[in-house]
Amino acid sequence: MSEKSTNNLLVIFGATGDLSKRKLLPALYSLYEQDALEHTSILAIGRKPFRSEEFRTYLRSESLIKTEYADDRDGFLEKIDYLELPMNDPDGYGPLRTFMQAHREKNITFYLSVPQELFEPIVSGIAHIGLNTASSKVAFEKPFGSDLESATKLNAFVTQAFSEDQIFRIDHYVGKETIQNILAFRFANSLFEPVWNNHYIDNIQITATESLGVENRGAYYDHAGALRDMVQNHLFQVLALATMEPPHTLTSTAIHDEKVKVIRSLRLGKDLLSHVVFGQYAGYKDEAGIPESSRTETFAALRLEVHNWRLKGVPIYLRTGKALSGKKTKVVVEFRKNASILYNEQDELDRNRIIFEISPYEGISVGFNVKEYGETKKTRAVWSEFIQTKEGPEAYARILSDLLLGDHTLFTRWDMIEESWKIVDHLVHCKENCPILHSYEKGSDGPEAVNTLLEMDGREWYE
Numbered sequence: 314m315s316e317k318s319t320n321n322l323l324v325i326f327g328a329t330g331d332l333s334k335r336k337l338l339p340a341l342y343s344l345y346e347q348d349a350l351e352h353t354s355i356l357a358i359g360r361k362p363f364r365s366e367e368f369r370t371y372l373r374s375e376s377l378i379k380t381e382y383a384d385d386r387d388g389f390l391e392k393i394d395y396l397e398l399p400m401n402d403p404d405g406y407g408p409l410r411t412f413m414q415a416h417r418e419k420n421i422t423f424y425l426s427v428p429q430e431l432f433e434p435i436v437s438g439i440a441h442i443g444l445n446t447a448s449s450k451v452a453f454e455k456p457f458g459s460d461l462e463s464a465t466k467l468n469a470f471v472t473q474a475f476s477e478d479q480i481f482r483i484d485h486y487v488g489k490e491t492i493q494n495i496l497a498f499r500f501a502n503s504l505f506e507p508v509w510n511n512h513y514i515d516n517i518q519i520t521a522t523e524s525l526g527v528e529n530r531g532a533y534y535d536h537a538g539a540l541r542d543m544v545q546n547h548l549f550q551v552l553a554l555a556t557m558e559p560p561h562t563l564t565s566t567a568i569h570d571e572k573v574k575v576i577r578s579l580r581l582g583k584d585l586l587s588h589v590v591f592g593q594y595a596g597y598k599d600e601a602g603i604p605e606s607s608r609t610e611t612f613a614a615l616r617l618e619v620h621n622w623r624l625k626g627v628p629i630y631l632r633t634g635k636a637l638s639g640k641k642t643k644v645v646v647e648f649r650k651n652a653s654i655l656y657n658e659q660d661e662l663d664r665n666r667i668i669f670e671i672s673p674y675e676g677i678s679v680g681f682n683v684k685e686y687g688e689t690k691k692t693r694a695v696w697s698e699f700i701q702t703k704e705g706p707e708a709y710a711r712i713l714s715d716l717l718l719g720d721h722t723l724f725t726r727w728d729m730i731e732e733s734w735k736i737v738d739h740l741v742h743c744k745e746n747c748p749i750l751h752s753y754e755k756g757s758d759g760p761e762a763v764n765t766l767l768e769m770d771g772r773e774w775y776e
Protein backbone atom coordinates (compact mmCIF):
# COMPACT_ATOMS: atom_id res chain seq x y z
CA MET A 314 0.00 0.00 0.00
CA SER A 315 1.53 3.34 -0.94
CA GLU A 316 1.98 6.18 1.56
CA LYS A 317 0.75 9.02 -0.62
CA SER A 318 -1.91 11.38 0.64
CA THR A 319 -3.84 13.95 -1.41
CA ASN A 320 -7.00 15.90 -0.67
CA ASN A 321 -9.31 13.94 -2.93
CA LEU A 322 -9.75 10.25 -3.35
CA LEU A 323 -11.72 8.78 -6.20
CA VAL A 324 -12.83 5.24 -5.39
CA ILE A 325 -13.88 3.30 -8.47
CA PHE A 326 -16.00 0.22 -7.82
CA GLY A 327 -15.82 -2.12 -10.81
CA ALA A 328 -12.37 -0.93 -11.84
CA THR A 329 -11.56 -4.08 -13.82
CA GLY A 330 -14.85 -3.90 -15.72
CA ASP A 331 -15.46 -3.02 -19.34
CA LEU A 332 -16.50 0.61 -18.86
CA SER A 333 -13.57 1.32 -16.62
CA LYS A 334 -11.16 -0.10 -19.20
CA ARG A 335 -12.72 1.56 -22.21
CA LYS A 336 -13.72 4.93 -20.81
CA LEU A 337 -12.98 5.79 -17.19
CA LEU A 338 -9.26 5.09 -16.94
CA PRO A 339 -8.42 6.69 -20.31
CA ALA A 340 -10.56 9.71 -19.33
CA LEU A 341 -8.77 9.97 -15.99
CA TYR A 342 -5.45 9.79 -17.78
CA SER A 343 -6.48 12.69 -20.01
CA LEU A 344 -7.41 14.70 -16.90
CA TYR A 345 -4.03 13.83 -15.43
CA GLU A 346 -2.34 15.13 -18.58
CA GLN A 347 -4.20 18.42 -18.13
CA ASP A 348 -2.96 18.62 -14.51
CA ALA A 349 -6.52 18.26 -13.30
CA LEU A 350 -5.68 15.38 -10.94
CA GLU A 351 -2.93 17.10 -9.02
CA HIS A 352 -4.77 16.72 -5.71
CA THR A 353 -6.53 13.47 -6.47
CA SER A 354 -5.54 9.85 -6.00
CA ILE A 355 -7.47 6.86 -7.22
CA LEU A 356 -8.45 3.67 -5.47
CA ALA A 357 -9.52 0.96 -7.90
CA ILE A 358 -11.78 -1.68 -6.42
CA GLY A 359 -12.60 -4.99 -8.04
CA ARG A 360 -13.09 -8.64 -7.36
CA LYS A 361 -9.90 -9.72 -9.08
CA PRO A 362 -7.09 -10.61 -6.64
CA PHE A 363 -4.55 -7.99 -7.75
CA ARG A 364 -2.03 -6.19 -5.59
CA SER A 365 -1.69 -2.50 -6.51
CA GLU A 366 1.50 -3.11 -8.47
CA GLU A 367 -0.08 -6.00 -10.36
CA PHE A 368 -3.05 -3.80 -11.26
CA ARG A 369 -0.70 -1.14 -12.62
CA THR A 370 1.11 -3.80 -14.65
CA TYR A 371 -2.25 -4.97 -15.95
CA LEU A 372 -3.14 -1.40 -16.97
CA ARG A 373 0.20 -1.08 -18.76
CA SER A 374 -0.28 -4.39 -20.55
CA GLU A 375 -3.79 -3.56 -21.66
CA SER A 376 -2.29 -0.37 -23.14
CA LEU A 377 -5.31 1.59 -21.95
CA ILE A 378 -3.20 4.58 -21.44
CA LYS A 379 -1.79 5.70 -24.70
CA THR A 380 1.15 8.03 -24.52
CA GLU A 381 4.48 8.48 -26.16
CA TYR A 382 6.01 9.37 -22.82
CA ALA A 383 6.38 6.42 -20.49
CA ASP A 384 7.27 8.78 -17.62
CA ASP A 385 3.88 10.46 -17.81
CA ARG A 386 2.12 7.14 -17.75
CA ASP A 387 4.10 6.00 -14.73
CA GLY A 388 3.28 9.24 -12.93
CA PHE A 389 -0.41 8.57 -13.53
CA LEU A 390 -0.22 4.93 -12.53
CA GLU A 391 1.53 5.89 -9.30
CA LYS A 392 -1.69 7.65 -8.31
CA ILE A 393 -3.62 4.39 -8.43
CA ASP A 394 -3.97 1.78 -5.71
CA TYR A 395 -6.00 -1.38 -5.98
CA LEU A 396 -8.12 -3.18 -3.43
CA GLU A 397 -9.84 -6.51 -3.80
CA LEU A 398 -13.25 -6.37 -2.13
CA PRO A 399 -16.34 -8.60 -2.03
CA MET A 400 -18.47 -5.72 -3.29
CA ASN A 401 -21.78 -7.52 -2.74
CA ASP A 402 -21.12 -8.23 0.93
CA PRO A 403 -21.52 -5.12 3.12
CA ASP A 404 -19.88 -7.01 6.00
CA GLY A 405 -16.73 -7.53 3.95
CA TYR A 406 -15.70 -3.84 3.73
CA GLY A 407 -13.08 -4.05 6.51
CA PRO A 408 -10.15 -3.80 4.04
CA LEU A 409 -11.60 -0.52 2.71
CA ARG A 410 -11.78 0.87 6.24
CA THR A 411 -8.17 -0.20 6.85
CA PHE A 412 -7.09 1.48 3.61
CA MET A 413 -8.82 4.71 4.62
CA GLN A 414 -7.24 4.68 8.07
CA ALA A 415 -3.81 4.51 6.44
CA HIS A 416 -4.66 7.48 4.19
CA ARG A 417 -5.86 10.92 5.08
CA GLU A 418 -7.87 12.05 2.05
CA LYS A 419 -10.55 14.49 3.07
CA ASN A 420 -12.96 14.29 0.17
CA ILE A 421 -13.96 10.88 -1.02
CA THR A 422 -15.89 10.32 -4.24
CA PHE A 423 -17.30 6.85 -4.82
CA TYR A 424 -17.92 5.93 -8.44
CA LEU A 425 -20.11 2.86 -8.92
CA SER A 426 -19.25 1.46 -12.33
CA VAL A 427 -20.96 -1.85 -11.63
CA PRO A 428 -24.18 -3.66 -12.57
CA GLN A 429 -27.04 -2.01 -10.74
CA GLU A 430 -27.71 -5.08 -8.56
CA LEU A 431 -24.56 -4.05 -6.72
CA PHE A 432 -25.67 -0.46 -6.03
CA GLU A 433 -27.47 -1.26 -2.77
CA PRO A 434 -24.84 -3.63 -1.31
CA ILE A 435 -22.09 -1.12 -2.09
CA VAL A 436 -23.97 1.81 -0.54
CA SER A 437 -24.62 -0.40 2.52
CA GLY A 438 -20.97 -1.39 2.70
CA ILE A 439 -19.83 2.25 2.53
CA ALA A 440 -22.33 3.25 5.23
CA HIS A 441 -21.41 0.22 7.31
CA ILE A 442 -17.85 1.47 7.74
CA GLY A 443 -18.98 5.06 8.19
CA LEU A 444 -17.55 6.50 4.98
CA ASN A 445 -20.75 8.27 3.93
CA THR A 446 -19.60 11.44 5.64
CA ALA A 447 -20.96 14.88 4.71
CA SER A 448 -17.95 15.61 2.49
CA SER A 449 -18.29 12.40 0.46
CA LYS A 450 -19.99 12.03 -2.92
CA VAL A 451 -21.38 9.02 -4.73
CA ALA A 452 -21.85 8.56 -8.48
CA PHE A 453 -23.97 5.90 -10.17
CA GLU A 454 -23.51 4.71 -13.72
CA LYS A 455 -26.72 4.35 -15.67
CA PRO A 456 -29.19 2.69 -15.67
CA PHE A 457 -30.62 3.96 -12.40
CA GLY A 458 -33.29 1.31 -11.81
CA SER A 459 -34.97 -0.80 -14.44
CA ASP A 460 -38.44 0.72 -14.07
CA LEU A 461 -40.17 3.34 -11.95
CA GLU A 462 -40.68 0.99 -9.03
CA SER A 463 -37.10 -0.28 -8.82
CA ALA A 464 -35.67 3.21 -9.40
CA THR A 465 -37.86 4.65 -6.61
CA LYS A 466 -36.83 1.88 -4.27
CA LEU A 467 -33.17 2.34 -5.13
CA ASN A 468 -33.41 6.08 -4.66
CA ALA A 469 -35.09 5.69 -1.27
CA PHE A 470 -32.30 3.34 -0.25
CA VAL A 471 -29.49 5.57 -1.45
CA THR A 472 -30.96 8.72 0.11
CA GLN A 473 -30.88 7.08 3.54
CA ALA A 474 -27.09 7.14 3.31
CA PHE A 475 -26.43 10.20 1.11
CA SER A 476 -28.33 13.44 0.52
CA GLU A 477 -29.39 14.50 -3.01
CA ASP A 478 -26.53 17.01 -3.24
CA GLN A 479 -24.05 14.17 -2.61
CA ILE A 480 -25.58 11.96 -5.33
CA PHE A 481 -24.49 12.11 -8.98
CA ARG A 482 -26.45 10.02 -11.50
CA ILE A 483 -24.42 9.70 -14.65
CA ASP A 484 -25.55 10.04 -18.24
CA HIS A 485 -22.41 10.44 -20.31
CA TYR A 486 -24.37 11.84 -23.30
CA VAL A 487 -24.85 15.08 -21.39
CA GLY A 488 -21.06 15.43 -21.23
CA LYS A 489 -20.75 15.39 -25.05
CA GLU A 490 -19.68 18.74 -26.41
CA THR A 491 -22.34 19.09 -29.12
CA ILE A 492 -25.11 17.97 -26.81
CA GLN A 493 -24.14 20.79 -24.46
CA ASN A 494 -24.02 23.06 -27.49
CA ILE A 495 -27.73 22.54 -28.17
CA LEU A 496 -28.63 24.96 -25.36
CA ALA A 497 -26.01 27.51 -26.37
CA PHE A 498 -27.14 27.39 -30.00
CA ARG A 499 -30.79 27.84 -29.05
CA PHE A 500 -30.38 30.54 -26.43
CA ALA A 501 -27.34 32.48 -27.64
CA ASN A 502 -28.79 33.28 -31.09
CA SER A 503 -31.63 35.70 -31.66
CA LEU A 504 -31.85 34.24 -35.17
CA PHE A 505 -33.06 30.84 -34.00
CA GLU A 506 -34.70 31.24 -30.60
CA PRO A 507 -37.81 33.09 -31.88
CA VAL A 508 -38.65 30.35 -34.39
CA TRP A 509 -38.22 27.46 -31.92
CA ASN A 510 -41.94 26.74 -31.60
CA ASN A 511 -44.89 25.05 -33.28
CA HIS A 512 -45.48 27.99 -35.64
CA TYR A 513 -42.23 27.24 -37.42
CA ILE A 514 -40.91 23.82 -36.43
CA ASP A 515 -42.50 20.98 -38.35
CA ASN A 516 -40.89 18.04 -36.55
CA ILE A 517 -37.81 16.95 -34.63
CA GLN A 518 -35.91 13.72 -35.33
CA ILE A 519 -33.46 12.26 -32.83
CA THR A 520 -31.30 9.36 -34.01
CA ALA A 521 -28.73 7.29 -32.12
CA THR A 522 -27.77 4.21 -34.13
CA GLU A 523 -24.77 1.94 -33.69
CA SER A 524 -23.05 -0.59 -35.89
CA LEU A 525 -21.92 -2.69 -32.93
CA GLY A 526 -24.16 -5.44 -31.61
CA VAL A 527 -24.41 -6.31 -27.92
CA GLU A 528 -20.79 -7.53 -27.85
CA ASN A 529 -20.04 -9.13 -24.48
CA ARG A 530 -22.87 -7.35 -22.64
CA GLY A 531 -25.60 -9.84 -23.50
CA ALA A 532 -26.52 -10.69 -19.92
CA TYR A 533 -27.17 -7.03 -19.09
CA TYR A 534 -28.62 -6.01 -22.43
CA ASP A 535 -31.18 -8.76 -22.68
CA HIS A 536 -32.85 -7.41 -19.53
CA ALA A 537 -32.58 -3.84 -20.70
CA GLY A 538 -33.27 -3.57 -24.43
CA ALA A 539 -33.08 -0.34 -26.40
CA LEU A 540 -35.86 1.40 -24.42
CA ARG A 541 -34.12 1.09 -21.06
CA ASP A 542 -30.56 1.22 -22.39
CA MET A 543 -30.85 4.31 -24.61
CA VAL A 544 -34.31 5.93 -24.62
CA GLN A 545 -34.96 6.43 -20.89
CA ASN A 546 -31.65 8.22 -20.43
CA HIS A 547 -29.58 9.39 -23.42
CA LEU A 548 -32.39 10.10 -25.87
CA PHE A 549 -34.61 11.79 -23.29
CA GLN A 550 -31.71 13.98 -22.21
CA VAL A 551 -31.14 15.08 -25.79
CA LEU A 552 -34.88 15.58 -26.30
CA ALA A 553 -35.07 17.73 -23.16
CA LEU A 554 -32.24 19.98 -24.32
CA ALA A 555 -33.77 20.37 -27.76
CA THR A 556 -37.23 21.27 -26.46
CA MET A 557 -36.94 22.83 -22.99
CA GLU A 558 -37.66 26.45 -22.11
CA PRO A 559 -34.68 28.71 -21.35
CA PRO A 560 -33.50 28.32 -17.76
CA HIS A 561 -33.45 31.67 -15.93
CA THR A 562 -29.73 31.16 -15.24
CA LEU A 563 -27.21 28.51 -16.24
CA THR A 564 -27.15 27.01 -12.78
CA SER A 565 -27.67 23.34 -12.25
CA THR A 566 -31.01 23.77 -10.45
CA ALA A 567 -32.46 26.10 -13.08
CA ILE A 568 -31.45 23.76 -15.93
CA HIS A 569 -32.79 20.68 -14.17
CA ASP A 570 -36.07 22.45 -13.39
CA GLU A 571 -36.66 23.15 -17.08
CA LYS A 572 -35.60 19.68 -18.19
CA VAL A 573 -38.01 18.04 -15.80
CA LYS A 574 -40.86 20.29 -16.91
CA VAL A 575 -40.45 19.23 -20.50
CA ILE A 576 -40.17 15.51 -19.73
CA ARG A 577 -43.29 15.85 -17.60
CA SER A 578 -45.14 17.32 -20.57
CA LEU A 579 -44.26 14.48 -22.97
CA ARG A 580 -47.27 12.69 -24.43
CA LEU A 581 -47.40 9.37 -26.21
CA GLY A 582 -50.04 8.93 -28.90
CA LYS A 583 -53.37 7.44 -27.80
CA ASP A 584 -53.02 4.70 -30.37
CA LEU A 585 -49.59 3.83 -29.03
CA LEU A 586 -49.07 0.70 -31.08
CA SER A 587 -49.12 2.69 -34.28
CA HIS A 588 -46.54 5.11 -32.91
CA VAL A 589 -43.84 2.61 -31.97
CA VAL A 590 -41.60 0.22 -33.87
CA PHE A 591 -39.56 -2.48 -32.18
CA GLY A 592 -36.99 -4.72 -33.82
CA GLN A 593 -34.37 -7.35 -33.10
CA TYR A 594 -31.40 -8.01 -35.34
CA ALA A 595 -31.06 -11.40 -36.98
CA GLY A 596 -28.45 -13.38 -35.07
CA TYR A 597 -29.07 -11.60 -31.76
CA LYS A 598 -30.14 -14.85 -30.11
CA ASP A 599 -26.83 -16.45 -31.09
CA GLU A 600 -24.89 -13.87 -29.07
CA ALA A 601 -23.39 -14.95 -25.73
CA GLY A 602 -25.82 -14.76 -22.83
CA ILE A 603 -28.99 -14.37 -24.92
CA PRO A 604 -31.74 -16.98 -24.47
CA GLU A 605 -33.38 -18.51 -27.53
CA SER A 606 -36.75 -17.18 -26.37
CA SER A 607 -35.58 -13.55 -26.12
CA ARG A 608 -38.00 -10.86 -27.30
CA THR A 609 -35.68 -8.01 -26.33
CA GLU A 610 -35.76 -5.06 -28.69
CA THR A 611 -32.37 -4.12 -30.09
CA PHE A 612 -34.11 -1.40 -32.09
CA ALA A 613 -36.78 1.06 -31.01
CA ALA A 614 -38.40 3.98 -32.76
CA LEU A 615 -41.26 6.08 -31.51
CA ARG A 616 -43.25 9.22 -32.03
CA LEU A 617 -44.18 11.47 -29.16
CA GLU A 618 -45.08 15.07 -28.50
CA VAL A 619 -44.22 17.77 -26.01
CA HIS A 620 -47.61 18.92 -24.83
CA ASN A 621 -46.84 22.52 -23.92
CA TRP A 622 -47.46 26.02 -25.21
CA ARG A 623 -44.33 26.15 -27.31
CA LEU A 624 -44.33 22.80 -29.05
CA LYS A 625 -47.77 21.21 -28.86
CA GLY A 626 -48.49 19.40 -32.09
CA VAL A 627 -44.85 19.06 -33.21
CA PRO A 628 -44.05 15.36 -33.59
CA ILE A 629 -40.79 14.20 -32.12
CA TYR A 630 -39.43 11.01 -33.60
CA LEU A 631 -36.79 8.96 -31.80
CA ARG A 632 -34.90 5.96 -33.14
CA THR A 633 -32.07 3.93 -31.75
CA GLY A 634 -30.67 0.49 -32.40
CA LYS A 635 -27.72 -1.84 -32.49
CA ALA A 636 -26.06 -3.73 -35.36
CA LEU A 637 -27.18 -1.13 -37.90
CA SER A 638 -25.39 0.26 -40.94
CA GLY A 639 -23.38 2.82 -39.00
CA LYS A 640 -22.77 4.82 -35.88
CA LYS A 641 -24.86 7.93 -36.23
CA THR A 642 -26.04 10.25 -33.48
CA LYS A 643 -27.83 13.42 -34.45
CA VAL A 644 -30.77 15.72 -33.95
CA VAL A 645 -32.56 17.11 -37.00
CA VAL A 646 -34.94 20.01 -36.54
CA GLU A 647 -37.12 20.43 -39.61
CA PHE A 648 -38.95 23.68 -40.26
CA ARG A 649 -42.27 24.08 -42.00
CA LYS A 650 -42.18 24.40 -45.76
CA ASN A 651 -42.60 27.80 -47.32
CA ALA A 652 -45.37 28.06 -49.85
CA SER A 653 -43.77 27.80 -53.31
CA ILE A 654 -45.53 30.89 -54.60
CA LEU A 655 -42.53 32.90 -55.64
CA TYR A 656 -39.86 30.30 -56.18
CA ASN A 657 -39.79 26.72 -57.48
CA GLU A 658 -43.38 27.02 -58.63
CA GLN A 659 -43.30 23.56 -60.18
CA ASP A 660 -41.43 21.82 -57.34
CA GLU A 661 -41.57 22.21 -53.64
CA LEU A 662 -39.07 24.37 -51.84
CA ASP A 663 -36.81 22.41 -49.58
CA ARG A 664 -37.35 22.76 -45.84
CA ASN A 665 -34.99 24.75 -43.66
CA ARG A 666 -33.22 22.40 -41.28
CA ILE A 667 -30.89 22.58 -38.34
CA ILE A 668 -28.79 19.52 -37.65
CA PHE A 669 -26.81 18.84 -34.51
CA GLU A 670 -24.24 16.20 -35.46
CA ILE A 671 -23.02 14.31 -32.43
CA SER A 672 -21.34 11.24 -33.93
CA PRO A 673 -19.29 10.26 -35.92
CA TYR A 674 -18.25 13.93 -36.15
CA GLU A 675 -19.44 16.87 -34.11
CA GLY A 676 -20.93 20.03 -35.49
CA ILE A 677 -24.01 22.06 -36.32
CA SER A 678 -25.44 22.66 -39.82
CA VAL A 679 -28.10 25.06 -40.97
CA GLY A 680 -29.82 24.30 -44.26
CA PHE A 681 -31.41 27.10 -46.30
CA ASN A 682 -32.39 27.92 -49.87
CA VAL A 683 -30.52 30.23 -52.24
CA LYS A 684 -31.23 31.26 -55.79
CA GLU A 685 -29.91 28.83 -58.37
CA TYR A 686 -27.05 30.51 -60.21
CA GLY A 687 -28.25 32.22 -63.38
CA GLU A 688 -31.92 31.45 -62.63
CA THR A 689 -34.65 33.82 -61.53
CA LYS A 690 -37.32 31.71 -59.90
CA LYS A 691 -35.48 28.58 -59.01
CA THR A 692 -33.69 27.85 -55.74
CA ARG A 693 -31.50 25.13 -54.36
CA ALA A 694 -30.75 24.00 -50.83
CA VAL A 695 -27.32 24.75 -49.34
CA TRP A 696 -25.72 24.28 -45.92
CA SER A 697 -23.81 26.47 -43.59
CA GLU A 698 -21.74 24.30 -41.31
CA PHE A 699 -19.86 24.59 -38.07
CA ILE A 700 -17.57 21.62 -37.58
CA GLN A 701 -16.18 21.08 -34.11
CA THR A 702 -12.56 20.53 -35.06
CA LYS A 703 -11.06 21.09 -31.65
CA GLU A 704 -11.01 17.76 -29.90
CA GLY A 705 -12.96 18.57 -26.78
CA PRO A 706 -12.61 16.52 -23.64
CA GLU A 707 -14.13 13.07 -24.05
CA ALA A 708 -17.58 13.01 -22.46
CA TYR A 709 -16.29 10.89 -19.60
CA ALA A 710 -13.40 13.25 -18.88
CA ARG A 711 -15.87 16.11 -18.58
CA ILE A 712 -18.19 14.04 -16.41
CA LEU A 713 -15.36 12.93 -14.09
CA SER A 714 -13.95 16.42 -13.83
CA ASP A 715 -17.37 17.90 -12.90
CA LEU A 716 -17.93 15.07 -10.46
CA LEU A 717 -14.67 15.82 -8.66
CA LEU A 718 -15.63 19.50 -8.56
CA GLY A 719 -19.09 18.61 -7.25
CA ASP A 720 -20.97 20.38 -10.09
CA HIS A 721 -24.36 18.72 -10.68
CA THR A 722 -25.23 20.43 -13.98
CA LEU A 723 -24.33 17.51 -16.25
CA PHE A 724 -25.82 14.84 -14.00
CA THR A 725 -29.40 13.65 -13.75
CA ARG A 726 -31.60 14.82 -10.92
CA TRP A 727 -33.91 12.30 -9.34
CA ASP A 728 -37.15 13.88 -10.57
CA MET A 729 -35.97 13.63 -14.21
CA ILE A 730 -35.27 9.92 -13.72
CA GLU A 731 -38.67 9.48 -12.12
CA GLU A 732 -40.51 11.24 -14.94
CA SER A 733 -38.53 9.39 -17.61
CA TRP A 734 -39.35 6.00 -16.13
CA LYS A 735 -43.05 6.85 -16.07
CA ILE A 736 -43.02 7.12 -19.84
CA VAL A 737 -40.58 4.31 -20.50
CA ASP A 738 -42.60 1.97 -18.27
CA HIS A 739 -45.55 2.63 -20.60
CA LEU A 740 -43.41 1.92 -23.63
CA VAL A 741 -41.99 -1.27 -22.13
CA HIS A 742 -45.50 -2.42 -21.29
CA CYS A 743 -46.55 -1.64 -24.84
CA LYS A 744 -43.55 -3.56 -26.21
CA GLU A 745 -44.31 -6.57 -24.07
CA ASN A 746 -47.82 -6.65 -25.44
CA CYS A 747 -46.84 -5.70 -28.94
CA PRO A 748 -47.45 -8.58 -31.29
CA ILE A 749 -44.79 -7.38 -33.71
CA LEU A 750 -41.07 -7.54 -33.08
CA HIS A 751 -39.57 -6.90 -36.50
CA SER A 752 -36.48 -8.80 -37.48
CA TYR A 753 -33.79 -6.81 -39.32
CA GLU A 754 -30.51 -7.72 -40.90
CA LYS A 755 -27.23 -6.79 -39.27
CA GLY A 756 -25.73 -3.81 -41.05
CA SER A 757 -29.11 -2.63 -42.38
CA ASP A 758 -31.01 0.55 -41.50
CA GLY A 759 -33.39 -1.31 -39.22
CA PRO A 760 -36.92 -2.56 -39.85
CA GLU A 761 -38.75 -1.07 -42.81
CA ALA A 762 -41.59 -0.08 -40.46
CA VAL A 763 -39.42 2.72 -39.11
CA ASN A 764 -40.05 4.56 -42.37
CA THR A 765 -43.78 3.93 -42.19
CA LEU A 766 -43.82 5.64 -38.80
CA LEU A 767 -43.03 8.93 -40.53
CA GLU A 768 -44.75 8.20 -43.83
CA MET A 769 -48.05 7.96 -41.94
CA ASP A 770 -47.52 11.64 -41.11
CA GLY A 771 -46.42 12.51 -44.66
CA ARG A 772 -42.77 12.85 -43.58
CA GLU A 773 -39.51 11.00 -43.92
CA TRP A 774 -36.31 10.60 -41.94
CA TYR A 775 -33.69 13.08 -42.95
CA GLU A 776 -30.51 11.04 -43.37
Ligand code: BG6
Binds near residue numbers: 455523542642672
Ligand atom coordinates in the same frame (compact mmCIF):
# COMPACT_ATOMS: atom_id res chain seq x y z
C1 BG6 B 1 -24.37 3.25 -23.28
C2 BG6 B 1 -25.21 2.07 -23.65
O1 BG6 B 1 -24.95 3.97 -22.24
O2 BG6 B 1 -24.22 4.09 -24.43
C3 BG6 B 1 -24.57 1.31 -24.78
O3 BG6 B 1 -25.35 1.22 -22.51
C4 BG6 B 1 -24.32 2.22 -25.96
O4 BG6 B 1 -25.39 0.21 -25.18
C5 BG6 B 1 -23.57 3.46 -25.52
O5 BG6 B 1 -23.54 1.51 -26.89
C6 BG6 B 1 -23.48 4.47 -26.64
O6 BG6 B 1 -22.64 5.53 -26.24
P1 BG6 B 1 -21.84 6.38 -27.32
O7 BG6 B 1 -21.19 7.45 -26.53
O8 BG6 B 1 -20.85 5.44 -27.96
O9 BG6 B 1 -22.84 6.89 -28.31
